[in-house]
Amino acid sequence: MIERTATIAATVGLHARPAAIFAEAAAEYDDLEITIAATGEPVEEAMDATSVLSLMSLGVAHGDTVVLRAQGKGAEDALVRLVQILETNHDAE
Template identity: 55%
Template sequence: MAERTVKIAAASGLHARPAAIFSKAAGEQPAKVTIEKVGGAPIDASSILMLMTLGAGHGDEVVLRAEGDGAEESINALAELLETDLDAQA
């Protein structure tokens, strides 16, 4: 299992556009990925509805975990997305 704590860079947090971009990318990963706010319960990172209920805002730390083939690569790709201002992506 791969795990990484990441700080959310998007100004609006994981809401609307950033959540859509992130959930799509999570669904394309070879490993199953979960995300949680520090101290919270893990949710499926590929579910846009679950992401929007996570309540993760700008500057919040979240924990990504992945299991299966490509777990480390999946975590790295998704962490890079969260560390980017997804509000600015077209």
């Protein structure tokens, strides 16, 4: 399993629009199991990264960090792209 940490750049945290953008991108990797959790949370409490509701329920704000984990072929490339999405302030676009 590959793991990466990302800092939330969206000024509103991981809510509505940023969560939808991230979940849609994560869903493109349907052959991978991708999870997300707030930094410090146990691995078993990680949530499905393709679920907007799960993402919003994390309660992470601007500047908080999350841990992404993925398993399967192409996991490294997927996590690089997903970290980039989280570290982009989509509210400024």
